[in-house]
Amino acid sequence: MTTTLTHQTETSPRRRLGRGAAFTLVAVIIATFLGASATPTPLYEHYQELWGFSSLASTLVFGIYALALLVTLLTAGSLSDHVGRRPVLLGALALEAVSLVLFATADGLSILLIARVVQGIATGAAISALGSTLIDLERTPGRGSVINSVAPTVGLAVGAVGSSLISEHLPRPTSTVYLVLLALVILEFLGVLAAPETSGGRPGALQSLRPALAVPRQARTMIVLTAPCLVAVWALGGFYLSLGPALARNALDVHSSLIGAIMVATLTGFGAATVLVLRKLVGRTVMLIGTSALVIGVALTLVGAELSSAALILIGTAVAGIGFGAGFQGTILSVMPLAENHQRAGLLSTVYVIAYLANSFPALLAGYLVGKIGLVDTTRSYGALVMILSAAALVGLLVTSERKPSQSSARP
Numbered sequence: 001m002t003t004t005l006t007h008q009t010e011t012s013p014r015r016r017l018g019r020g021a022a023f024t025l026v027a028v029i030i031a032t033f034l035g036a037s038a039t040p041t042p043l044y045e046h047y048q049e050l051w052g053f054s055s056l057a058s059t060l061v062f063g064i065y066a067l068a069l070l071v072t073l074l075t076a077g078s079l080s081d082h083v084g085r086r087p088v089l090l091g092a093l094a095l096e097a098v099s100l101v102l103f104a105t106a107d108g109l110s111i112l113l114i115a116r117v118v119q120g121i122a123t124g125a126a127i128s129a130l131g132s133t134l135i136d137l138e139r140t141p142g143r144g145s146v147i148n149s150v151a152p153t154v155g156l157a158v159g160a161v162g163s164s165l166i167s168e169h170l171p172r173p174t175s176t177v178y179l180v181l182l183a184l185v186i187l188e189f190l191g192v193l194a195a196p197e198t199s200g201g202r203p204g205a206l207q208s209l210r211p212a213l214a215v216p217r218q219a220r221t222m223i224v225l226t227a228p229c230l231v232a233v234w235a236l237g238g239f240y241l242s243l244g245p246a247l248a249r250n251a252l253d254v255h256s257s258l259i260g261a262i263m264v265a266t267l268t269g270f271g272a273a274t275v276l277v278l279r280k281l282v283g284r285t286v287m288l289i290g291t292s293a294l295v296i297g298v299a300l301t302l303v304g305a306e307l308s309s310a311a312l313i314l315i316g317t318a319v320a321g322i323g324f325g326a327g328f329q330g331t332i333l334s335v336m337p338l339a340e341n342h343q344r345a346g347l348l349s350t351v352y353v354i355a356y357l358a359n360s361f362p363a364l365l366a367g368y369l370v371g372k373i374g375l376v377d378t379t380r381s382y383g384a385l386v387m388i389l390s391a392a393a394l395v396g397l398l399v400t401s402e403r404k405p406s407q408s409s410a411r412p
Contacts, residue, residue: 022195023137023147029089029188030130030151033123035159036096036181037065040103040112041241042164042261045249046173051108055246055375059367061109062242065116065123066360070353072124074211077349080129081342082205084197085136092126093189095119097182104178128349135336135344136198142279145336148348149275149329156237156268164261202342213353214346219338223350225400226331228393229287230351231358232294233327236320236386238363240267243370243379250375251305251313266317271325278326287330288397294323294390302383305376323390328355 017025040047040061047053080088095118102115135144166180167173215223244267245260252259278286297320304312331351339347362382369378 017191017195019137019139019196023134025188025191025195026130026133026137027147027151029093029126029192030134030148031155031158032181032184032188033096033126033130034152034155035162036100036119037123038156038159038241038264039163039177039181040116041160041245041264042258043167043174044245044260046167047112050174053109055243055370056367057109058246059242059363061112061116062238063360063364063367064113065120066238066356068117068120069124069127070356070360072121073128073349073353073356074213075209076125077128077353078214078346079125079205079209080132081199081345082202085129085133085199086192086195086197088125088129089133089192090189092122092129093185093192095122095125097185097189100178100182100185104175104182106174127352128345131348132344133198136341142333145332146275146279146329148336149325149332150272153268153272153275153325153328156241157265157272160261160264160268164258168258199341199345213350214343215350216339216343216347219335219347222335222338225396226287226334227354228389228396229291229327230331230354232386232389232393233290233324234355234358235362235382235389236294236298236324237267238359239366239382240264242363243366243375246370246375247305247379248313251308252310253308263313263317266314267321267324270318270321271328274322274325275329278329283330283334284397286326286333288394290323290326290328290330291390291394291397292323293319293326295387295394297321297323298383298386298390302380305379
């Protein structure tokens with residue numbers, strides 16, 4: 001594969017990006033897609049003022065994005081293994097641009113939901129191709145897996161805080177941030193045009209569009225083992241991205257979009273930092289740290305919400321963020337090295353299918369329950385669910401580690 005990559009890069013006059021520059025570009029695109037997905041979160045208060053947004057509406061806007069992403073992953077998740085990474089990425093970036101135009105011109109909930117569906121399709125088409133491209137292009141083994149874990153969390157943090165700051169300090173709060181993202185996406189589209197191809201040419205592209213979960217035989221045991229941790233991590237992320245601002249305003253009596261953005265940024269920012277700090281550890285060890293931190297962090301956050309303590313909520317969110325980053329990183333480090341080059345996009349799409357199922361359905365249920373039992377009781381129940389899943393994953397990892405120490409994990 002290394003020889004093929006070098007040949008493609010050197011012989012195509014239209015593709016001027018070197019391997020290192022292409023690697024950086026792909027990392028930025030991952031962050032952009034995930035940042036764009038978090039952009040509406042701080043704007044929910046503006047939407048509430050304009051259109052009478054409710055908690056159920058905010059979780060619906062988030063959930064419909066995740067569902068569209070899931071459907072796309074199930075159908076097009078491994079497409080780039082067959083037709084190449086670049087065509088899939090170019091199509092996904094074009095769709096993302098369309099969604100941003102819709103966001104910027106939305107005048108009600110209906111257009112917002114359509115924009116989220118288009119954005120979900122774009123992200124679903126791109127995410128496994130992007131992650132696989134990083135691993136294709138990595139010069140140091142394990143670096144692609146680390147960036148696969150860091151870039152999404154950095155993107156979520158920057159997207160949430162950037163959206164909040166732009167909406168509070170620049171005119172047209174519900175459109176300006178999307179226009180900024182649109183300009184960035186256009187530049188990235190041009191960058192992909194100049195990037196080398198790293199895969200493709202395999203038959204079976206149409207067959208790959210049949211909804212399926214592609215898990216190589218050698219990775220099946222590890223997928224089952226890591227699933228509870230993955231579900232806990234992304235269920236927590238879904239709550240913060242959909243109801244986090246409402247929780248902050250309710251518990252702290254602060255009416256600013258920035259407080260919700262700070263919560264999201266704290267969770268994802270600490271997650272990104274954790275990935276970098278733990279990058280040299282084996283996957284199982286990282287997951288043990290992640291599951292422990294999730295239990296402790298969520299417990300502290302719930303206590304902080306009960307006491308209306310901003311300090312305790314932020315400390316708990318930071319500790320949970322350590323679990324968020326370590327849990328996802330541990331999954332990637334444990335699972336992805338088990339796949340061959342032509343299996344990477346399909347396997348990574350399966351990981352993201354599990355992640356976004358956990359990300360969307362609990363958040364949608366929480367949005368419904370807020371109207372029935374209130375935000376406080378919903379938060380307690382949701383936090384308990386995340387803690388139970390994390391504890392179950394922790395126990396499973398400890399038991400498996402004792403029984404099969406020689407198969408503990410793949411090193412980065």
